[in-house]
Amino acid sequence: MPAHDLAVVGGDVVLDGGSVERVNIGISDGRIVTLTDGPLDARETLDATRLTVLPGAVDQHFHVFWNYEWETYENATRAAAKGGVTTVVDMPLDNPPTLTAEALRGKLAAIAGACHVDYASFGGYLADDPSEMERMAEAGASCFKLFTGGVAPPGMYPGVDDGQLLDALRRAAAIGLPVTVHAENAYIVDFETNRLMGDGRTDMAAWDDARPWYSELAAAHTVALLAEVTGARVILAHVSSPQTMEALAGFRERGVDVWTETGHHYVCSTKEQALEDPRLKWNPPTRAAAEVERMWDLIAAGDVNSVGSDHAPLPKAEGADVWSQSPGPGNNVQTILTIFATQARQRGLSLGRIVDLVSTRPAKLFGLYPRKGAIRLGSDADLAIVDTNAARTLDPEELEYIEGQAKWSPFEGMDVTVDPMHTVLRGKVICSRGEILGSPGDGTHLVGARIN
Template sequence: MPGVVIRNGTIVTALDQYVADVYCEDGKITAIGPSLSVPQGSEVIDASGQYVFPGGIDAHTHMELPFMGTVSADDFFTGTAAGVAGGTTTILDFIIPNRNQSLLAARDFWMNNAKKAVADYGFHMAVTWYGEQVEKEMRQVHAEDGISSFKVFMAYTGAIGVDDDEMIGVIDTAASLGALVTAHCEHGLAVQALQRKLVAAGKTTPHYHAESRPSWVEGEATNRAIMLAKCAGQPIYIVHLTCRESMEAVARARAEGQLVYVETCPQYLLLDDRVYDKPDFEGAAYVMSPPIRPIGHQDVLWSALGCGLIHTVATDHCPFRQHDQKRMGLHDFTKIPNGAAGIENRMPLMYTYGVAAGRLTLQQFVDTCCTRPAKIFGLYPRKGAILVGSDADLFVYDPTPRSTISAATHRHNCDRNIFEGFAIQGAVTHTIVAGRLQFKHGDLRVERGAGRYLHRT
């Protein structure tokens, strides 16, 4: 059966760029070169004057996540479809057991939900408690399901958060498996104490969400997570890092030779905490944890990204509707569901405010959004590469159009976009997933359930 050929595009990888054709057949890249001869009837994409990138990998999403009394608004179908429209062809989501719930029961629940995905997906396993049963089940999901990364929450004390003793157990077990631990770093007890004081003082608007989770609370937990990993002689991956204090902890550890991987998100690079002061409860749209930081932290993150101290850019995509879900916390910010959408906008935002703004090279853009997540999480070179034999996951980007982000036109299944009004330079014109053209000039051609589960090494 004839495949798809992308002609005359500028192929950009994490290391180089050159003009060539790419031919995709049976879900794989089968040929790369100038003026390729392809089977008659192949679908032709003319990418002249455009970039051809590896498909984006979003290593941090939460599709249909049960959280804070509701469920995140994008399911695995709508969320992965929005990603395809934005050039993201692979996600790594999270299985999050309740405290004392079997990891295997939670795995089965999430695996069933994910069957509707339109693009390939894998899972990190959150560990929300620890004991002999959990250790056994960590080993089982690693062996049977290829789940090679485990997440701990240092926040959400009393719910899904773990204490230091439990975290040490998770790190040691992961070390014995050759698996990676990822950490949400906030001092959970400090957050709860600050929340109680603010609510007792009648300070209940979205503005106080940020005040209850200050940057130094994240910085302390980041330093502690790094220290606990050092005790085990293991690397650690810090998710959605937001602030100067955390970046300083990472830089110290790296200078001492410790391997610390870092992820950040577009919202922490591009927004500041004035968003929480929007009138009419609009600040609730930006309530997420950790919160958006004051002006100044963003420059620290951009500098760290540019010099390689930050390795990946993900989204923490976890949207909730403003008109009903976010309003659960109308009179108490601690009840506002935490999260926002971002999977469709990540690649255009990072191109516009990274590459076009002169903060990142094209190669750094590809490395942080496509290649490095594949390498860290056991998917390279199947994913994150433009090589013969790699999965045919690609997107074509025209650098010339201009547009504006709006909730009125996005494909996220929610009624707000935290990047509302942001100008975008360029546009995704085509997205190929598993060798099939699934997005073309605004026409989304996704197939429900076409996504494949990724067994990772």
């Protein structure tokens, strides 16, 4: 009988810690059991010659919007598999929002058997019964999502005031699970939105004016301060401005368990591009090109901790003005690895640093490491096998969208040099050269480890 179920051979492997070595990977029972420069005996062999083997990406910011009509778990996780993403952390912005243990159990039962990749689940904070946080943790939540006031799309998800934020972080710290916070100062956003609408502004520049960098920074300061007070682990979601990144790095340097996530749409597109294309509306906005370049400097310096997709394929309306256009960067889970890695390598980032941003650090923050986010003995055999010398142009027609929805991407026409060739989930090849080989139900629900 062969010693391994699957051998991945001939590739340059990004090992845990970031070194790149030519090793062969032996997989049995879904786990990595051998790393060697010698031959491997296996029932099946995947030739990775001239390719690079990364740990599968861990997308820490992933929306399906369960019970809305925009997306399905089967479709969204097909997109993940095609993009080299093997684990997603699923947001609770459902219809209605998943804010109770009963709702979470119902959602997990409904989507069991639908997912192509592994998934963990967010819960939230229910102001009428905050103790639901403890019950949601027991029901399988790995983390919680908060908004600093009413800055989500109207009616989609409740915000918290500062007192509720303090309460939620105290509870999360006691439970031992992280909290992801969408940080914008709702008072500033509401005031500026009303002022601009009163002035008759409908241009795309008004979106940035309504949600300026200092509204993000003001809210982030409050969140970081309360993280320091409570000892909770907090991740600031989709940070868009270098000013916020720099401020939070200061908190982290003095020992606060506060971390920053950006999205590839924040560093691979610009405000100037959004002014030309009203589909490039998301919340918060992407900043001007000079600020985006400063973000890349902070990525290189280590002050940006992770990159998530904020996958949100809400349909874009032709001719909609800035206020009525749906927010969201579209099918972003399928593009996170290829677009971010392409741009990062052009700026001199190492493969090890890229892996840390899109896989290892997210896995660590959400209690999934070392099972996820690493190529090391004992880890799940989740692999993204990529061509790092690709030469193609991103075509939205290649992206997964539900039937009848217009395909688009903020990265349409971008030249790609990093391209996923094969995706392996726990030792099973689930996608090869754009063809889905796996099945709905290959993915399993994960529960992150509690923070000590």
